[in-house]
Amino acid sequence: MKFHPFIFIIIILFSGCKSSKEPVTSSIQFIPKKKLTSKELETWYQKDYVTDSILGISLNKWYALNKKKPNQEVIVAVIDTQLDINHEDLKGQFWTNQKEITNNNIDDDNNGYVDDIHGWNFTSNKKEDYVAWGNFESVRFIRQWDSEFKGKTEDQIKSEDLANYKEYQRALKVNEKENIYYNRWFSSLNHSVEIFPLVKDTLKHFFPKEDYTYKQLDSLYKIHKLNDKTYRQRRESDDRDLGALIFYMMINIQDKESTLEALKNSQAELDSIVNRNLNKNFNDRKLIGDNPNVLEKGYGNGNISISKKGFKNLQGHGTKVVGIIGANRKNNIGIKGFSDNIKIMPLNISYSGDENDKDIAMAIYYAVDNGAKVINMSFGKEFSVHQQWVSDAFKYAEKHNVLLVHASGNEKSDNDKTPYYPSDNNYDGTPEICNNFINVGSISKRLDNTFVSAFSNYGKQNVDLFAPGEEIYTTTKNNTYGTDSGTSLAAPMVSGTAALIWTYYPKLSAIEVKQIIMDSGTAYNLEVIVPGTKEKKIPFSELSKSGKVLNVYNAMQLAEKFSKKKK
Incomplete structure (x- = not known):
């Protein structure tokens, strides 16, 4: 499809999460900006397609028009690498375990973890040595x-x-x-x-x-x-x-x-x-000293930001993800996260290699048991040795009303055909494991046939929606800032939105918040190149279950309507 000077955007607004009525639709003539300023390039994903002529998620629009104050703090667990806890734009943004006394070597709250002040590192030992390289x-x-x-x-x-x-x-x-x-x-x-x-x-x-x-x-x-x-x-x-x-x-x-x-x-x-x-004889659990075939609490340590001579610095990826969700909005430096009422709970499981299913499961249990409402998982792998462990943890999160948000992957492949874990899908034709899982693909700021990022995974059944994940400016390790791309950066946009909804409307369930986010997205009526192909084009709506892109303003509007109905 040839790119025209303007494109119509179909905006679909639902009056509730489930409705038997036809959705209200409207068409808006939209002329995207061709050239962005340096500041716009840093903040493009937060912009609005109508107000700013930039294909963002309308976060700034919501803040400009919102007059209400949030009702509560919401904890977002970020299961990822270590991170830069001393970053200038992240100070004060981390969850603190008020029941634990710092560095007294006692499990004060009896949760199975000693000195877990801000979260937990599942990939290290008591000496604070940590795994830098693990098996695929x-x-x-x-x-x-x-x-x-x-x-x-x-x-x-x-x-x-x-x-x-x-x-x-x-x-x-x-x-x-x-x-x-x-x-x-x-x-x-x-x-x-x-x-x-x-x-x-x-x-x-x-x-x-x-x-x-x-x-x-x-x-x-x-x-x-x-x-x-x-x-x-x-x-x-x-x-x-x-x-x-x-x-x-x-x-x-x-x-x-x-x-x-x-x-x-x-x-x-x-x-x-x-x-x-790639070495079958390399034991990536030896340093940790646990039994990888048994689910157990307590292995690892409470330092989620270790910087140790002779060890590879693993703080990069986690710092990027956390910044998108929770960077300070009021300090006038760096970037702005989704809300200062969001607190980040870092849970380290990632390194150079694939995450271990034991660590994934135990991190989810930790997050749920310690008050997280949203769990961001910006990682993935092609195989799962202990998928049942992870599936059981997913169900545990669902039972406790916790939302799981996952990056769809950067393999430019169809998640309906090629397994990508962790997933709410067994890939054997059986029903989905749970209903509290959102899988997120990546879009760019270009409204043409390259709208979907060339690296992004997709899937009409197993990818729920898309969010900006290309050329995203965010916090980086060593107290710096930088631009990066990947579905890892699209997922935290959804996590941030879910947490923002809960800061205002705490009575909504995880399943309701998921449906609100999917129903309120923006539907772009255009054909796009399928990632992994050179010329194959299909309607954008066919690459995900919702066929839409995250829209914070619409989600908050819909959450308010739905919350009023519940009273």
Whole structure:
């Protein structure tokens, strides 16, 4: 579909969560801004499509028009990596366990966790050493079932084990593909580190000050090709040919690895992927010292922001997610979260590798038992070794009226066809596990066929709605700010909205809040490119269950109407 100078937005407003009446619809002519100022780029996702001509979630519009005061504080548990608890824009925004006395090494509130002042770190030990690298879940799945399934064909498997056998076979294929990919990349990096000094010395002949740019190297490369008649034959047989060395540095500049230090850092990362993430013999629970096959309280420690020499800093991802939800709105620095009446409960389970199902389940139980109303889960994986543990935790959250919000994933795949965990879906045709789970995809600020982020997962049944997740400016580790993209940044927008609703309308149930958020979204009537394809286009409404994008203003309006009906 060709992009026209204006597009019609269909806005659908419901009078309640469930109604037998037809929805009221209206069409608005909308001309999006083509160029945003630097400030608008930082705050675009909070803007309004009509008021500001920017495809945001209308958070600013709601604040501009709202005259009421919130009724209560709401706790949002963020299950993620460690975070920068001392960030200037996050000070005072964290939940505090008032029943626990700081650093007395006693479980004062008898909740099973010692000195859990602001949350809990499930991936560390009592000495505050923490897991930096863990297995991919495909590796764990293979290790779990190797003794039973290795070398067997399907006709040798009992019917009750068939589902696990098929997952085992899928895990083997994924693991083989990842091993080939990462080992080739690792080998290439090893060669790059080896040859880098020669490249630098060679280029000094042309650029004595070593001040070359990609464009300058590209010109030199083309001249070399033009002047060297035997270039192709020598290029294929000798990777130390001048053209090859020039091209090598061009690639390094493009990949932001133009120094030996940068290359060695990448080499170390790949070494850990190959020898830890993908290594079936690597025990990623040894440092923690727990039994990974038993659900239990108390392992780990209460420091959710460890900075330790010799350990990889893991505070980046969690700091980004937390900032979107809970950054201070009144300090006039950095960014603005959804409400200062939202308090963040950090629960650390993530590192470089896939999250362990035990940690996911125990973090959910902790969040529910300690008063969280919303649980944000901006992580995911292709396999689940102990899915039942997580499913039971989901049901526990539902029973206690807690909303679960999950990022749909960045694999540009269909969640209806390809499993992505944790999920409220068993992927076996059975009904959904629970009704308090929202799965969120990512959209951009572009109102054209690239509206849906190219990396985002989607699914008419297993993705509920979309929210901004591309070029999002937020808090980052080491007391800084930055821009990033991913469904990990779309999910906290929904979590923040749910928490905001509850600060005003505390009597609503989790299922009602979910339905309000889905029903009140904005429906954009346009065709979009399906992520993972080059040209396939379908209506945006077909990529999620609601067919809509999060809209805070509409959600708050609908929550007010529904809350009045409950009185």
